[in-house]
Amino acid sequence: xxxxTKAPPRLELDDRPNPWLRALGLCAVVLVxxxxxxxxxxxxxxxxxxxxxxxxxxxxxxGGTKINVSPLGALELDSHTAPVRLDVNVDQxxxxxxxxxVDRPERLSGLQDEVAEDVGSGTLDLAVRSxxxxxxxxxxxxxxVYRRPRRALTAGGLALALLAVSGGTAYATWNPKSVLEPRFxxxxxxxxxxxxxxxxxxxxxxxYQKELARLVTNVxxxxxxxxxxxxxxxxxxxxxxxxxSDIHLNPASWKIIASLVEQYDVNVIVDSGDTMxxxxxxxxxxxxxxxxxGAPYVxxxxxxxxxxxxxxxxxxxxxxxxxxxxxxxxxxxRLAGVGDPQYTPDRSAKPGADATQELAGARLASALRDQxxxxxxVDVALVHEPxxxxxTDGEAPLVLCGHLHHQETEVLRHGTRLRVEGSTGGxxxxxxxxxxxxxxEASILYFDRDTRRLQAWDExxxxxxxxxxxxxxxxxxxxxxxGATPSPSTRP
Numbered sequence: 001x002x003x004x005t006k007a008p009p010r011l012e013l014d015d016r017p018n019p020w021l022r023a024l025g026l027c028a029v030v031l032v033x034x035x036x037x038x039x040x041x042x043x044x045x046x047x048x049x050x051x052x053x054x055x056x057x058x059x060x061x062x063g064g065t066k067i068n069v070s071p072l073g074a075l076e077l078d079s080h081t082a083p084v085r086l087d088v089n090v091d092q093x094x095x096x097x098x099x100x101x102v103d104r105p106e107r108l109s110g111l112q113d114e115v116a117e118d119v120g121s122g123t124l125d126l127a128v129r130s131x132x133x134x135x136x137x138x139x140x141x142x143x144x145v146y147r148r149p150r151r152a153l154t155a156g157g158l159a160l161a162l163l164a165v166s167g168g169t170a171y172a173t174w175n176p177k178s179v180l181e182p183r184f185x186x187x188x189x190x191x192x193x194x195x196x197x198x199x200x201x202x203x204x205x206x207x208y209q210k211e212l213a214r215l216v217t218n219v220x221x222x223x224x225x226x227x228x229x230x231x232x233x234x235x236x237x238x239x240x241x242x243x244x245s246d247i248h249l250n251p252a253s254w255k256i257i258a259s260l261v262e263q264y265d266v267n268v269i270v271d272s273g274d275t276m277x278x279x280x281x282x283x284x285x286x287x288x289x290x291x292x293x294g295a296p297y298v299x300x301x302x303x304x305x306x307x308x309x310x311x312x313x314x315x316x317x318x319x320x321x322x323x324x325x326x327x328x329x330x331x332x333x334r335l336a337g338v339g340d341p342q343y344t345p346d347r348s349a350k351p352g353a354d355a356t357q358e359l360a361g362a363r364l365a366s367a368l369r370d371q372x373x374x375x376x377x378v379d380v381a382l383v384h385e386p387x388x389x390x391x392t393d394g395e396a397p398l399v400l401c402g403h404l405h406h407q408e409t410e411v412l413r414h415g416t417r418l419r420v421e422g423s424t425g426g427x428x429x430x431x432x433x434x435x436x437x438x439x440x441e442a443s444i445l446y447f448d449r450d451t452r453r454l455q456a457w458d459e460x461x462x463x464x465x466x467x468x469x470x471x472x473x474x475x476x477x478x479x480x481x482x483g484a485t486p487s488p489s490t491r492p
Contacts, residue, residue, distance in 0.1 A: 030138045034159040035059050037137020042130045046122030052091045055126045060085035076183040082170035134159040184472045239332050239447040243421050245272040245402025250425030254289040261294045264444050268331035269295050272402040273302025273384035276309050278345040284312045291317050296330050301339030302384040325367025337382030338364040361391025368395035379452040
């Protein structure tokens, strides 16, 4: 009988994928499925007062809330930090509910509470619908990819856990005070009314929902009246200063400045220099529109402005030139400044430039101390370059400058707030030298009429040459936020 030989053992290769790759693939399925679920069904239609709105959760790296008020623009708030963003789209005004408000205007007084209740109800509905959306999307995609019910259910469970973690993070980082510093994008003429008044936002601030209600209420009145934004209503207890800088011979700047003066009912315009490009006598005619801008014009010399430029401006009506630390009271504010010690229209760098700037700033600081000793402290100091501005730290509550062609704000070591303005001329002809055109920037500063202290400021940013975008960002000093202890006034 033949002897059966034992076959040698077969070597089998493990064809199972790497567990890390399997986990990575599952995460991709969960994320894509959850995103698709939110995209398809993760939104709710909510009647908010007389408006029909759509609320949606969207994946996001930074979180926050975006309120779209078409065709007026969008209001963005840093309301929370989480991988989801809340989008609120104001779709249309309901004619029947709007007419009811017109017929019974007394209902407007209770509209904010009604809107707040509508928003709360819509948010709860959105949370439930979003949970169903992400679980359904991740489960469906998991079933399509793995063709195993257990793996698909795992994907759905992970998606639900991801949404729960995102919601918990949003709740933990929720910042209702973000409404104090909104970013509004849209038509420049629309911005002031939707951003609101600096003082009223401080005194009327309650919670995020009520601020959203106020926004919707204002839009309702807007549509009911003329379908155009109402005129900006400034608070009579504030002094409004328009800060411009580095116009660099751009004639379009005068129209923009005049528009801002009218829109914000500006009391005084402050220009921190480089209005010209070369400072030649041939350029002087460019300055003539300053007389007709509708507000007093306070100016200091920049490094592109010559002494001849300064003398020409001194001869124009409605213009106040600051130099050598001399102080003037304009529109209720005490201002003092010094012209740039350098004249470099060719953009050359002279040896010892920094020391020259610091010396000019030191002279201004000395003049500010003399003013305070005389019982007439200065409210706002004005120079062109930041290096000179820093020398005034502790001698004035606020110092304004330009030169850098972008906006910055900093509180210096001894308490002086330094505000650097961007280029209100979009850097003039230099705007076309780079890859992208420079934006046109200016700011509206709000001062308390009694204390002369800065209450808030709006940074205004317009798209560069050939662009039509506009953004207004509201900012408050830390001591002026709700609940903060006001800083003591330096006035006697």
